[in-house]
Amino acid sequence: MATHDRTRLVCRLLYVWNVLALWLVPLLLVWVWFYADQIAATNQYVPQKAISFPLSAFTKAGMVLVTALVASPTYWGLFALRRFLRACCAEEYFTAQNSRNLKRFALGFLGSALLSPLSSGVMSVLLTIHNPPGQKMLVIGLSSTQVTMAAVGALLLVVASLLQRASLIAEEHAQII
Numbered sequence: 463m464a465t466h467d468r469t470r471l472v473c474r475l476l477y478v479w480n481v482l483a484l485w486l487v488p489l490l491l492v493w494v495w496f497y498a499d500q501i502a503a504t505n506q507y508v509p510q511k512a513i514s515f516p517l518s519a520f521t522k523a524g525m526v527l528v529t530a531l532v533a534s535p536t537y538w539g540l541f542a543l544r545r546f547l548r549a550c551c552a553e554e555y556f557t558a559q560n561s562r563n564l565k566r567f568a569l570g571f572l573g574s575a576l577l578s579p580l581s582s583g584v585m586s587v588l589l590t591i592h593n594p595p596g597q598k599m600l601v602i603g604l605s606s607t608q609v610t611m612a613a614v615g616a617l618l619l620v621v622a623s624l625l626q627r628a629s630l631i632a633e634e635h636a637q638i639i
Contacts, residue, residue, distance in 0.1 A: 470551060477547040480540060487537050494529045498522040502589055507582055507601040513589045524588040532574055532581045539570020558633075561626035568622055572615030578608045 494501060498517050502525075503510055517525075546563035554560060579602055586601035593599075 470553070473547055473550040477544065477551055480544045480547055484537075484540050484544065487533055487540070490533065491526050491530055494526050495522055498525050501525070505585070505589070507603050508586045508589050508599055512593065512597065512599055514592045517589075518592065521588050521591070525585065528581050528584050528588070532577045535570040535573030535577065537570070539567040539573075542566035542570065556625070556629040556632035558626065558629050561622050561629055564625055565619060565622035568615050568618030571618060572612060575608050575611035575615055578611070579604050 498521070499515060502508075502513050502517060502521075503515070542563040546560055546567065549555075549557065549560045549563070583600055583602040586599050590597065590599045
């Protein structure tokens with residue numbers, strides 16, 4: 463019985479975290495707009511001397527747009543994760559809808575991981591677009607964080623597939639009884 467209560471508590475805590483994340487992701491875009499100069503100065507791909515400070519409104523808007531495009535698959539996945547966790551709080555673990563929700567979250571997470579290297583290239587072009595010819599940069603980088611995100615997304619896809627199989631077995635057993 464203690465494990466049952468602990469599972470419900472963990473699901474509720476994760477649900478609260480998820481709802482907070484759904485509110486904080488849009489605030490991230492506002493933060494990118496106001497702190498674009500500091501973000502550009504601390505980026506690891508484009509040297510500071512290649513960036514024209516202060517950043518123009520066009521560059522800031524581009525940074526917000528690129529951030530929104532990279533965050534949007536995860537944001538979509540967070541909505542699916544919220545539905546998944548709500549069902550888990552109600553102890554509905556083995557349902558077809560729950561496995562679909564987990565699969566959607568995994569796809570969103572994986573999508574952001576795959577878009578992330580492209581965003582670094584677009585961001586480098588945005589930061590150096592006002593430079594004279596010959597001083598513009600295109601930098602494409604792949605970090606261990608992006609590889610880890612892709613691996614976790616793929617692992618969650620496998621878990622979602624297993625959950626789908628388990629839900630089919632649970633449904634079959636419910637029909638027998």
